[in-house]
Amino acid sequence: MPGLSGAERTTTVVIGTGLPGLAIATELRRRGVDSIIVSRLESPGGQSQKSAHQRCDDAEAASIQERNEILRHLRNYASSHQLDIRSDTSAVLLDKMGPGAEPSLHRWAVHTPDGVLLADHIVLTRCAHSQLRRMLTDLGISIGTNLVAAMRAIGIYLVGVGELITPTPKEVLRQAKVVGQAISAKVYPDSVPSVLTGSFPALPAAAV
Numbered sequence: 001m002p003g004l005s006g007a008e009r010t011t012t013v014v015i016g017t018g019l020p021g022l023a024i025a026t027e028l029r030r031r032g033v034d035s036i037i038v039s040r041l042e043s044p045g046g047q048s049q050k051s052a053h054q055r056c057d058d059a060e061a062a063s064i065q066e067r068n069e070i071l072r073h074l075r076n077y078a079s080s081h082q083l084d085i086r087s088d089t090s091a092v093l094l095d096k097m098g099p100g101a102e103p104s105l106h107r108w109a110v111h112t113p114d115g116v117l118l119a120d121h122i123v124l125t126r127c128a129h130s131q132l133r134r135m136l137t138d139l140g141i142s143i144g145t146n147l148v149a150a151m152r153a154i155g156i157y158l159v160g161v162g163e164l165i166t167p168t169p170k171e172v173l174r175q176a177k178v179v180g181q182a183i184s185a186k187v188y189p190d191s192v193p194s195v196l197t198g199s200f201p202a203l204p205a206a207a208v
Helices: 019-030 054-059 061-080 129-138 149-152 168-186
Strands: 011-016 035-038 084-086 093-096 108-112 116-120 121-123 156-158
Touching: 011 019, 011 108, 011 116, 011 149, 019 035, 019 061, 019 156, 019 168, 061 168, 121 168, 129 149, 149 156, 156 168
Parallel strands: 011 035, 011 121, 035 084, 121 156
Antiparallel strands: 093 108, 108 116
């Protein structure tokens, strides 16, 4: 794949700098997993995630105070721990790297206007399920009935992505914890119990 000699390398690229992105980046840092956080994904479908999900954000007015409080804590953590947050950088293309493309474990090339980020894992925080299915189809990946399982198998995780409405702040934190555990278990397979890597429904809703 041309143009990768000067690419940056990280374990995880988190796409989205809102509450879900900060929540998963915080979980990863706590578990010793490095990440780079970019603002959003401009594609698939040529449509930014922000415009596709504006109606979902409007539906969260009832929990705005709780959301703002959680955001304040996450931003303080991000600042004090110097998380690599690139609010002015968006992902414009995700490339799945084929075997032999690079002598490394990096499976994804995330193209941005500022360069290419190589990572083993990608976390999406704002994307419609229809867009996700189209993206997997474009990559030649058979989805079946379990979208989340199909994405995890290739190193893509979802936090804060709902089928119809945006999840509540507490549900976002729960998803971030589960995804953080799953990625950490792959990065440090000898130090994390396998029971922590189960799917979202395997954990009680109150587990945050």
